[in-house]
Amino acid sequence: MDECKHYLVSLIFDRITGKFQLKIKDRESAGNILGETLKERVKKEDRNNTLVLGIPRGGLIIAEIIARKLVCGLDLFIVKRLRSPHNEELAVGAVTQDGTTYLNELIIEELKISQEFIEGEISHQLQEIKRLMQLFNNRNKTSNETNVFDFKNKTIVIVDDGAATGSTIIAAIRSVRKNMNPKRLIIALAVSPKGTINRLNNEGIDQIEVIASPQNRNFVSIEQYYQNFDQVTDKQVIEIMQRNSE
Secondary structure: OHHHHHHHOOEEEEOOOOEEEEOEOOHHHHHHHHHHHHHHHOOHHHHHHEEEEEOOOHHHHHHHHHHHHHOOEEEEOOEEEEEOOOOOOOEEEEEEOOOOEEEOHHHHHHHOOOHHHHHHHHHHHHHHHHHHHHHOOOOOOOOOOHHHOOOOOOEEEEEEOOOOOOHHHHHHHHHHHHHOOOOEEEEEEEEOOHHHHHHHHOOOOOEEEEEEOOOHHHOOOHHHHEOOOOOOOHHHHHHHHHHOOO
16 A cells, blocks of 8 residues: 555646646556555455456556456466557557457548558567567467366456557457456556547446546656656566466
8 A cells, every 4th residue: 555655645746737747656556556456346255266467568567466466367468559650659559469450440541541551560560479479488378278268257357557549458358358258357557548448448348447547638648657667678578477477
């Protein structure tokens, strides 16, 4: 709970806009805050049947802390953004490790992005997902071996360090629903604008937990809501997976 107290006192005055803006100390703090919240949402008797899926890289740091607090399973779930040809930071969709694809048709139409480009970007990101899965030594339990596990009685928590447009989370939700069909699906995010939260609520999830949910007009990037948003390395991801391997 100390992290929660720290967060409450970490209101930083934004001198540029003249408004108060919430700042999360770092991903570890976000994990502690979300973990404490989820301890109240997921009953003790259900935690043995709970699996936390972290979206690498940053989401996995938060997910590990949540899984530790809930004393439940942890795995990674790889999703890659589909980049705009005009701005690589702008997601026009996302693709998951099992090939489930979400496309933001509104952005694609507005930017007049060709089908040829989209197909090429999907192919590129699927190759990158394959590379990352080999690098992280992930057994990919959550997509290729779902027949071994009975997820219909499980609670699945999908975790990321933030959702701007929501593309990666939507793709993850649809993939998990299709392949795992869990009893309960929860989304845990450190930061996401209200418009994106509303979009996620239309995906048939059971619950969303978010620390900072600014109005769309105040949202520029996920990073602006963190005091420390250092890049997470592949080595950190590998170390987390090794710590939590059976």
